[in-house]
Amino acid sequence: MVEIKSVEYAYPGAKAIRFADFKLAGGEHCLLLGESGSGKTTLLHLLGGLLRSQQGAIRIHDTDITQLSESALDHFRGKHLGFVFQRNHLLQALSVRQNLLMAPFLAELPQSEERVNEVLDRLGLLNRKSARVRELSQGQAQRVAIARAVINKPDVIFADEPTSALDDKNCERVSDLLLSVASEQRATLVVATHDQRLKAKITRQMVLPA
Amino acid sequence: MMNLITLVWSYLKAKPLNTFLNVLLLGLGIAVITVLLVFNQQFQEKIKDNVRGIDLVVGAKGSPLQLILCSIFHVDFPTGNIKLNEAEQLAKNRLVKSVIPLALGDSYQGYRIVGTNRAYTDLYEADLQEGKWWEKDMEVVAGANVAAFARVKVGDKLVSQHGLGAEGHAHEDQQMICTGVLRKTNSVIDNLLFTNVGTVWAVHEEHEEDEHEHDEQPVQNPSPIVPTVNAGDSVKEITSLLVEFRNPMAAIQLPRYINAQTNMQAASPAFETARLFSILGVGADVLMGFAYVLIFISALSIFLALYNSLKERQYDLAIMRSMGASRSRLFITMLAEGIAMTLMGSVLGLAMGHGVLVLFTWWVKEGSQTGFSAYVFYTSELWILAGSLLLGIVCSLVPAIQAYRTDIHKVLAG
Ligand SMILES: Nc1ncnc2c1ncn2[C@@H]1O[C@H](COP(=O)(O)OP(=O)(O)O)[C@@H](O)[C@H]1O
Numbered sequence: 001m002v003e004i005k006s007v008e009y010a011y012p013g014a015k016a017i018r019f020a021d022f023k024l025a026g027g028e029h030c031l032l033l034g035e036s037g038s039g040k041t042t043l044l045h046l047l048g049g050l051l052r053s054q055q056g057a058i059r060i061h062d063t064d065i066t067q068l069s070e071s072a073l074d075h076f077r078g079k080h081l082g083f084v085f086q087r088n089h090l091l092q093a094l095s096v097r098q099n100l101l102m103a104p105f106l107a108e109l110p111q112s113e114e115r116v117n118e119v120l121d122r123l124g125l126l127n128r129k130s131a132r133v134r135e136l137s138q139g140q141a142q143r144v145a146i147a148r149a150v151i152n153k154p155d156v157i158f159a160d161e162p163t164s165a166l167d168d169k170n171c172e173r174v175s176d177l178l179l180s181v182a183s184e185q186r187a188t189l190v191v192a193t194h195d196q197r198l199k200a201k202i203t204r205q206m207v208l209p210a
Numbered sequence: 211m212m213n214l215i216t217l218v219w220s221y222l223k224a225k226p227l228n229t230f231l232n233v234l235l236l237g238l239g240i241a242v243i244t245v246l247l248v249f250n251q252q253f254q255e256k257i258k259d260n261v262r263g264i265d266l267v268v269g270a271k272g273s274p275l276q277l278i279l280c281s282i283f284h285v286d287f288p289t290g291n292i293k294l295n296e297a298e299q300l301a302k303n304r305l306v307k308s309v310i311p312l313a314l315g316d317s318y319q320g321y322r323i324v325g326t327n328r329a330y331t332d333l334y335e336a337d338l339q340e341g342k343w344w345e346k347d348m349e350v351v352a353g354a355n356v357a358a359f360a361r362v363k364v365g366d367k368l369v370s371q372h373g374l375g376a377e378g379h380a381h382e383d384q385q386m387i388c389t390g391v392l393r394k395t396n397s398v399i400d401n402l403l404f405t406n407v408g409t410v411w412a413v414h415e416e417h418e419e420d421e422h423e424h425d426e427q428p429v430q431n432p433s434p435i436v437p438t439v440n441a442g443d444s445v446k447e448i449t450s451l452l453v454e455f456r457n458p459m460a461a462i463q464l465p466r467y468i469n470a471q472t473n474m475q476a477a478s479p480a481f482e483t484a485r486l487f488s489i490l491g492v493g494a495d496v497l498m499g500f501a502y503v504l505i506f507i508s509a510l511s512i513f514l515a516l517y518n519s520l521k522e523r524q525y526d527l528a529i530m531r532s533m534g535a536s537r538s539r540l541f542i543t544m545l546a547e548g549i550a551m552t553l554m555g556s557v558l559g560l561a562m563g564h565g566v567l568v569l570f571t572w573w574v575k576e577g578s579q580t581g582f583s584a585y586v587f588y589t590s591e592l593w594i595l596a597g598s599l600l601l602g603i604v605c606s607l608v609p610a611i612q613a614y615r616t617d618i619h620k621v622l623a624g
């Protein structure tokens with residue numbers, strides 16, 4: 001469950017951005033649309049606790065994350081949330097397998113080799129398990145990012161422009177996998193994008209005014 | 211399994227050349243320090259060990275350092291000889307508790323033969339490995355290294371050479387017999403052969419004064435120093451006398467008396483070895499300074515490596531935060547990386563240092579003969595490890611603070 005109430009955020013020296021209230025049920029998928037600069041990333045980061053000191057309340061899974069201390073929020077993020085970003089988001093020094101294991105390690109959850117295999121298999125990456133990050137194609141890297149986002153079985157997955165850097169074929173594959181894995185795990189999914197190709201795939205949509 | 215160590219190691223491995231150079235540079239600095247440290251420690255220990263209960267060395271006038279080196283460490287030539295009767299006079303001095311005579315001048319295959327008495331070997335708590343102690347003239351007991359390296363066994367007949375070199379004039383017609391071999395003591399006596407003062411005289415009288423008539427008169431008034439001859443002999447000479455003081459007063463009065471009132475000179479082992487240390491200390495200080503420069507450069511290089519990596523690392527750091535890592539975890543990870551490099555550097559340095567010492571003891575004969583060991587570890591080496599830990603923290607503190615402060619929103623939104 002994800003819910004916001006009278007949330008506003010003001011960048012220093014700029015006019016506050018006001019976000020309309022909404023509520024997503026557990027397991028629901030939602031597309032966050034809007035022009036570039038409309039505040040999609042800002043909202044997503046507020047929801048994920050990556051950006052703070054806003055007005056209003058943000059409830060995730062019965063927790064008002066605005067009330068959490070910084071370290072409690074880190075903990076909460078590791079246990080309950082998963083993130084997929086546009087690019088630059090795999091740890092370059094590590095292998096695919098190690099990137100996946102970082103999620104339970106940092107969230108202080110048990111690390112399971114079986115779970116790594118399971119997730120990689122699901123995303124068609126089992127043969128890339130010990131590959132270095134720089135040996136991956138864009139599409140593969142994005143699928144590894146999804147694998148890492150779901151490995152801890154999070155309650156909510158936030159994806160920020162997950163397909164914007166991909167060609168049509170990879171966009172199709174990556175978005176389908178993201179949606180189906182999220183459904184299988186009954187995770188709530190929020191995808192922020194200006195990528196029109198995703199519009200047909202998620203019915204619930206919110207458009208941020210420019 | 212992912213943990214702090216595998217994480218840090220992966221990052222270090224991602225830049226192998228950088229990591230290798232930093233570790234090597236630090237390792238070299240620490241190796242130099244280790245070598246100096248172990249050398250210095252063992253050198254000082256050896257010197258203390260060899261000086262034992264010897265308060266003063268009395269010998270012929272000349273360089274006092276030479277007298278000490280010759281009479282205690284057996285590495286230099288004698289300054290000359292002193293008359294036995296003068297030595298007897300000194301032994302009777304009320305400030306003197308005991309004396310040990312040394313008669314030097316001959317060697318066997320480069321190993322010095324020392325004419326003395328059992329008090330000298332007792333000083334070093336020498337024990338017999340086999341055979342028995344020497345008693346009569348022309349009987350010798352060999353130190354452990356002499357037995358091992360010159361292959362001297364009990365019952366062997368030995369012919370000595372004049373001087374210390376292997377090419378000295380051989381005293382062919384004067385055969386000595388080895389009656390015993392000493393246990394290893396790791397002190398200077400391992401490299402010596404022991405016999406009576408009389409043996410040295412006999413060998414030399416034969417050589418120098420061929421016409422000297424051997425009057426085998428019984429000894430009526432034995433010398434307190436060499437009981438096989440009469441006291442007051444004005445011809446016989448010894449090389450030096452090791453003196454033990456009766457009281458602290460002697461330390462002040464005795465050297466002054468000897469140097470001013472007699473034909474002999476007194477040299478204090480404590481004073482001369484301290485002088486020796488200060489001479490060698492200059493060289494050691496230069497090397498030490500060089501080592502510190504190496505360590506400083508490596509520390510700077512480690513700092514720069516971490517600091518420069520921050521820019522490309524900021525995505526990694528932000529991503530780690532998004533996966534639940536706290537600020538302090540990033541801080542610790544960064545510190546751990548610096549510490550890992552300095553620890554590896556110091557472990558490498560300690561290993562290289564001891565490696566150099568191992569090679570030294572293998573290649574240099576004197577290395578093993580002086581009982582010098584490369585496998586001894588000192589608590590100061592733990593301090594080196596602790597110091598490198600601190601160095602790692604210092605090098606990575608600023609990058610770690612930067613990592614702590616990473617603005618994840620800005621990085622991830624970028
Ligand atoms: N760190 C920042 N400081 C100041 N203004 C910012 C910052 N990040 C974003 N903005 C502004 O906030 C608005 C929303 O940005 P963003 O959330 O990134 O939009 P979107 O993701 O929809 O492109 C934009 O007008 C942008 O210029």
Ligand SMILES: [Mg+2]
Nearest residue numbers: 040041042160
């Ligand atoms: Mg954006």
